[in-house]
Amino acid sequence: MSSANSPNIKAFLKTLKREYENYIPLAELGVHPKIKERFLGKRMTNLKDEVEFWYTAGYDYIKLQPKADFNPMKIGLDNNVSYNDDGTIFRKWASENNGVITNFEDFEKYRFPSINDFDYKNFEKVKSLLPDGMGVIGQYGDIFTMTWEMMGFESFSFALFENEELVNKLNDKLGELVLSMFEYFAQSDIVDAIWYSDDIAYTNSLMVSPAVLDKYFFPWLKKIGDLAKRHNKPLIYHTDGILYDVMQKIIDCGVDAIHPIEPKAMNIFEVKERYGDKLCLIGNIDVDLLARGSVNEIKLNVKKNIEQVGFNGGYCVGSGNSIPEYVKLENYIAMIKTVKEINSNL
Numbered sequence: 001m002s003s004a005n006s007p008n009i010k011a012f013l014k015t016l017k018r019e020y021e022n023y024i025p026l027a028e029l030g031v032h033p034k035i036k037e038r039f040l041g042k043r044m045t046n047l048k049d050e051v052e053f054w055y056t057a058g059y060d061y062i063k064l065q066p067k068a069d070f071n072p073m074k075i076g077l078d079n080n081v082s083y084n085d086d087g088t089i090f091r092k093w094a095s096e097n098n099g100v101i102t103n104f105e106d107f108e109k110y111r112f113p114s115i116n117d118f119d120y121k122n123f124e125k126v127k128s129l130l131p132d133g134m135g136v137i138g139q140y141g142d143i144f145t146m147t148w149e150m151m152g153f154e155s156f157s158f159a160l161f162e163n164e165e166l167v168n169k170l171n172d173k174l175g176e177l178v179l180s181m182f183e184y185f186a187q188s189d190i191v192d193a194i195w196y197s198d199d200i201a202y203t204n205s206l207m208v209s210p211a212v213l214d215k216y217f218f219p220w221l222k223k224i225g226d227l228a229k230r231h232n233k234p235l236i237y238h239t240d241g242i243l244y245d246v247m248q249k250i251i252d253c254g255v256d257a258i259h260p261i262e263p264k265a266m267n268i269f270e271v272k273e274r275y276g277d278k279l280c281l282i283g284n285i286d287v288d289l290l291a292r293g294s295v296n297e298i299k300l301n302v303k304k305n306i307e308q309v310g311f312n313g314g315y316c317v318g319s320g321n322s323i324p325e326y327v328k329l330e331n332y333i334a335m336i337k338t339v340k341e342i343n344s345n346l
Contacts, residue, residue, distance in 0.1 A: 006133050012060040058339070099152035101150045102151060137195050141178070147171045157208075186228060242266055262283075264320075282316040302335055
């Protein structure tokens with residue numbers, strides 16, 4: 001499958017800022033490595049292959065992360081490392097009950113990475129590999145998520161009342177480390193936009209109260225938003241779930257685009273009506289539909305979204321989460337082709 005449309009990072013960036021372009025971009029936070037390999041028909045072994053995938057699939061950017069290891073002691077890992085839907089390594093030390101840090105002794109013993117341990121070499125290497133018109137998104141996240149994962153959600157919940165000092169210390173440690181990545185993204189000439197991901201909601205409610213998010217999530221999002229504004233780079237924020245109770249807070253932090261507008265949690269047409277003048281919307285093509293639906297259903301869903309949400313700009317087509325390995329390849333391709341066909345007729 002060849003790239004029918006040339007990448008247009010300038011149009012993509014304008015769309016993120018809700019400026020009208022006669023163009024509908026594609027956007028994904030993650031595509032599972034197995035899907036990438038099936039799409040290209042070959043093994044993915046290096047950065048050049050990554051660029052080839054994002055270009056051939058029709059994206060205006062390649063998404064890059066610094067190489068970072070927040071579990072250097074490999075706690076809980078075995079030889080059969082598993083992956084999240086977006087292809088990132090699953091953190092096996094995460095627990096619903098007790099995690100790896102439940103007291104100050106655990107905190108002092110845990111071997112955190114340092115800022116100097118983060119590897120940004122791919123950001124430099126990619127310069128010579130990018131086709132004309134293609135850009136780079138710098139992405140990382142999970143300050144809040146790693147805080148509760150390292151403690152275990154149950155221990156984290158109790159500590160909010162019984163040992164708040166430990167929660168503060170862990171959250172600050174992780175926040176400063178991840179924030180340093182966004183300082184790099186903001187200052188880098190190669191990075192065109194930045195993407196922060198950190199889940200704070202389920203399909204029917206927030207994970208924790210807004211008051212807890214005000215302490216351990218929003219201050220960091222605001223710092224990242226300030227960096228983005230200072231360096232004039234659009235900020236995309238990813239979280240699953242229903243966000244109406246905190247959407248204005250997200251906007252106030254300087255977020256330009258919200259992803260993925262999970263269909264089971266929020267109606268994208270309502271989100272457009274309520275927040276479309278302040279936020280670019282990304283995603284919303286149901287992952288379950290991509291996994292079990294028909295090609296025709298995918299086409300109709302994409303066309304409906306573009307007609308009703310993308311008519312005046314501020315919308316990028318993508319999945320309602322990410323592209324896991326169980327998505328039907330023909331459905332993923334149908335989503336991409338439909339967008340390309342519409343763009344060729346605009």
